[in-house]
Amino acid sequence: MRLLGNVLVVSIILVVFGFENSALAYLDPGTGSMVLQLLLGGIAGAAVILKLYWRRFVGLFRGHAREESEHSSSEDQK
Amino acid sequence: MSGVQPLPGSFRDPSGNVYQVEGRILRTVNECFSQDFDFVTSTGLLKSLAAEGLLLPFEFVSSDILKLSDPKPRYVLETPRLPFISFPYEWSFSALKAAALLHVRIHLQALEVGVTLSDASAYNIQFQGNHPVFIDHLSFRRYQSGEMWVGHRQFCEQFLNPLLLRAFFGISHNAWYRGTQEGITTGEIRRLLKWRHYWKWNVLTHVVLQDLFQKTSTTHTKSLQDHSLATASFPLSSFKHMLKKMSSWISQLTPLNKGESTWGDYDKTCSYSSIETKSKKQFILEFAQKVQPTLLWDFGCNTGEYSETALEGGARYVVGFDFDQGALDRSYHRASERRLSFQALFMDAANPSPNQGWNGLERESLQSRASADAVFALALVHHLAIARNIPLVQVVNWLISLAPQGVIEFVPKNDPMVQELLSLRQDIFPDYTFENFIALLKEKAVVVKIETVSKSGRMLVWFTRM
Numbered sequence: 013m014r015l016l017g018n019v020l021v022v023s024i025i026l027v028v029f030g031f032e033n034s035a036l037a038y039l040d041p042g043t044g045s046m047v048l049q050l051l052l053g054g055i056a057g058a059a060v061i062l063k064l065y066w067r068r069f070v071g072l073f074r075g076h077a078r079e080e081s082e083h084s085s086s087e088d089q090k
Numbered sequence: 091m092s093g094v095q096p097l098p099g100s101f102r103d104p105s106g107n108v109y110q111v112e113g114r115i116l117r118t119v120n121e122c123f124s125q126d127f128d129f130v131t132s133t134g135l136l137k138s139l140a141a142e143g144l145l146l147p148f149e150f151v152s153s154d155i156l157k158l159s160d161p162k163p164r165y166v167l168e169t170p171r172l173p174f175i176s177f178p179y180e181w182s183f184s185a186l187k188a189a190a191l192l193h194v195r196i197h198l199q200a201l202e203v204g205v206t207l208s209d210a211s212a213y214n215i216q217f218q219g220n221h222p223v224f225i226d227h228l229s230f231r232r233y234q235s236g237e238m239w240v241g242h243r244q245f246c247e248q249f250l251n252p253l254l255l256r257a258f259f260g261i262s263h264n265a266w267y268r269g270t271q272e273g274i275t276t277g278e279i280r281r282l283l284k285w286r287h288y289w290k291w292n293v294l295t296h297v298v299l300q301d302l303f304q305k306t307s308t309t310h311t312k313s314l315q316d317h318s319l320a321t322a323s324f325p326l327s328s329f330k331h332m333l334k335k336m337s338s339w340i341s342q343l344t345p346l347n348k349g350e351s352t353w354g355d356y357d358k359t360c361s362y363s364s365i366e367t368k369s370k371k372q373f374i375l376e377f378a379q380k381v382q383p384t385l386l387w388d389f390g391c392n393t394g395e396y397s398e399t400a401l402e403g404g405a406r407y408v409v410g411f412d413f414d415q416g417a418l419d420r421s422y423h424r425a426s427e428r429r430l431s432f433q434a435l436f437m438d439a440a441n442p443s444p445n446q447g448w449n450g451l452e453r454e455s456l457q458s459r460a461s462a463d464a465v466f467a468l469a470l471v472h473h474l475a476i477a478r479n480i481p482l483v484q485v486v487n488w489l490i491s492l493a494p495q496g497v498i499e500f501v502p503k504n505d506p507m508v509q510e511l512l513s514l515r516q517d518i519f520p521d522y523t524f525e526n527f528i529a530l531l532k533e534k535a536v537v538v539k540i541e542t543v544s545k546s547g548r549m550l551v552w553f554t555r556m
Binding site: 039041043 | 300
């Protein structure tokens with residue numbers, strides 16, 4: 013379960029940073045709630061996650077999964 | 091800062107504070123929040139919510155009344171004084187549910203005009219009878235494109251999780267909530283879940299995944315910071331959809347153990363005959379007509395039958411207290427169906443709400459919160475004096491301290507209800523007699539009227555404090 017959580021959190025982080033706003037409140041919303049909302053709001057981003065994992069999956073067979081993963085991460089961060 | 095001090099519970103939000111001056115309730119809007127407040131008022135949202143009875147109405151008044159210089163507020167709002175302030179740990183399941191639905195409804199209406207809520211505190215809602223009303227005008231601020239439901243976690247902790255506790259496990263939220271004051275954390279609720287709960291999408295997302303993300307995200311803190319989680323985007327359509335789904339889910343929640351109430355059916359199963367009930371009601375009616383209390387406290391209110399009688403007699407507002415969830419829920423529905431100025435709250439008379447929270451002052455105790463004009467303690471004394479071993483003299487003095495006048499019902503030892511309490515224990519209450527009770531009462535009060543209202547010898551006593 014924890015592994016699943018880790019995978020999801022990383023995935024969600026990877027797909028959200030292109031969309032930003034600057035609203036901050038006096039209340040701490042909690043990272044759990046925020047990541048959840050990114051997941052719920054990011055159904056459109058699901059395709060990106062699937063694409064990401066597909067690359068990793070294919071990368072496994074090519075024997076250089078790590079490079080693929082790093083490559084895709086740095087691409088997404090641009 | 092000089093001048094009047096804000097109320098002790100008003101310190102969390104820098105946007106403004108709440109003050110009480112000569113019985114008037116005033117809310118300041120500080121300069122740092124004035125732009126947001128101007129925007130919100132320009133949308134007309136606050137007026138329309140107030141017109142619908144969902145938000146407490148307000149008027150702008152001069153800030154001179156507060157004599158504040160640092161910071162000098164941009165605006166001062168005056169709101170009507172509510173008949174009684176209550177806290178979510180005193181609400182029944184039905185009341186907490188109504189408050190939750192109101193919160194979501196207001197948030198959805200706000201989003202329609204580009205406004206959002208900055209928090210989701212259950213303490214921002216109060217009740218007038220069974221009607222919930224939002225009281226914090228400073229929770230509204232301009233919605234910025236892509237922002238999240240900032241109060242989601244707080245909503246879950248203060249509304250959703252306490253409701254789930256009763257709906258899934260049959261445990262009422264009151265004692266737990268009173269202990270934490272901030273509700274029940276998602277992690278705590280998740281640990282209680284059985285596997286059968288997991289397949290429900292709402293549980294999976296708002297409880298399981300939220301908790302999982304909260305825990306696992308601590309190991310990704312840097313990553314979250316690097317990617318500006320605090321400023322990440324959430325589509326408005328998803329925001330609204332999330333609120334609607336939450337509202338729909340909560341509206342379907344019902345208590346798990348509805349049938350296990352001891353007192354919920356008391357008015358159907360109690361030892362009174364209809365004639366006895368009639369004479370008891372007549373006594374109550376006469377008292378209410380004569381006294382016309384503005385605020386009446388009905389301890390051990392049960393399903394609110396006699397509270398309703400008092401309202402018929404002229405009491406303006408009745409707050410009932412009981413610790414039986416079934417009775418509270420029935421009281422809530424009685425108030426709903428008949429639109430009564432009656433509010434039933436969870437309270438154990440032997441352990442009433444204390445002063446608590448920050449500095450011991452944030453949430454006031456029952457007696458420091460309000461003063462009742464009259465009190466009822468109908469068939470309550472034996473529960474305190476016998477079931478809880480509280481000396482009779484202390485019970486009598488406590489009741490007299492609650493209000494300057496009232497009605498106490500004394501149930502004698504030979505009554506079946508008292509016999510039941512004594513059936514498995516030694517009778518160590520030789521002073522529990524009507525004569526002794528009256529003698530103790532007369533030390534501090536004048537007895538206005540006494541009447542026998544049952545065959546077993548139950549006595550109603552109308553007293554006025556000396």
